[in-house]
Amino acid sequence: MSKISARRPRSRPARRAAAALAGAAALLGLAAAHPAVSAEAAPVDTVTVGAAPTADFGDCPALPSGVDPARWRCEVHSAAPRLTMGTVTMTLAPITMTHAEGPLPDGTPGQVWGAMHSRPTAVPGGLTGIPAAGHAPLARLAVQPEYGGRSDFYTGRFSLRFRLVSPLLPRECAIGASTPVDFALKRSGPSRWVSTEPPVIEFSAYDDAFAAPGAEDCGPLTRPLDRRLGLPATGGNLLSYDATYTFRTYDRLPAR
Template sequence: MTRLLRTAAAALAATTLLGLTVHTASAAPAAPPKFDFTDCPALPAGADPAQWRCENLVSTGTARFGALAEQPLGTMRLTFAEGRLDGKYAQVFGSLKAEPVEVPGGLFGVPGTERNPLLRLRIQVRYAGFSDFLSVGDRMGTQHLKVGVTSPLVPKSCTIGDDTDPIVFQPLRTAGPDVISTNPPVLRFAMADNAFAVPGPHGCGAFTHLLSRRLGVPAAANTNAMSLVTYVGLRGYP
């Protein structure tokens, strides 16, 4: 991801492009989201702040996996830093925060039961311990993800996938990058992955079998999909 964004950022700064075309957004684009840089990570020892920047990515989109029909995802905010260390490219993960979303049909998949506070079911995309934001062509890096499962009856530890058995998200760029603003610098692109597999439930106790059937997981590769539109805010380190 970062090679692509580095190129776009270079265009914003009127420096040399790295061989990728950066587009100017059409007239009257949707207003970009508000960016939050409070989770920018500390730089590694020996890093020159002038050679580093923090990136805050705000994404919205849809996902489907297993037996779960396509539905909107909560807004996701991903923060990380990238720069040079000992003459080489380096990156530091900051945070991934996503809004939980309600699953229609609730815990048992019965229409309307999501309105019962005890039977509601929410899912939330979470970080699963690994990220590599360096892109190769249109391949926008790799992130390990898991899906938090929240319901009053389900253990708080319940997730679909976990840090040892993650969803391996390797999206392809499908549009952009577009320059939305030069001051402050804001970019936009779209990406999607329909090749990943989804593991089964972890930490769900007595609800493991129920959730496996309810959500149709584990689900094989090429039977799931996630599509995102992402805005990128950039900030240097002082």
């Protein structure tokens, strides 16, 4: 590139984007002096991405070879977890997970992961933590849980990434991008059968011992985001998981 072309003024859109990024970074720095904003303290910003998850059996995974379909069941469970991570507390939009479980040919318990669906949930106060600033389009911030690649529904263990969604953040920006957040749920009480046909069971569980890593792959806003969200946080985190699930054995599922 010649010196003349390198000195060419930037276009108006480029200048506006740079100014917006600088302004958001400055606001994020100011937000560190303000107390954390909880979901009750301010109205939730509106973020609409994708459709609401559905609890059907379309995500049931293929079974391992040699197992008895009548002894394996596909489970679909949905929850709207309450999450405290770092300095932010919020109720996440409903999450739906599907998996299969049953005895393997040697008699040991087996599991197969199916799928997870979720939607972004707006973070009160947006990128800044200041309620009024959080409603500005460029300052909005939302969290979308994504499957982290590990699950064991016999023991209540699974992992999630939390994608951070904002006009000023790259698509890959996430909490737990390289090392997902690991949860080990403990039951809050016994399960409750709501219905036997179809089977519908409710249960409550929680994890108050998980560690939350910092944000990753968020460009120049990575460190300001960590200050804004109080990350990384090794303690003080809580996932309250009130869920409902249903199931069907594989011999009763529609043929594919």
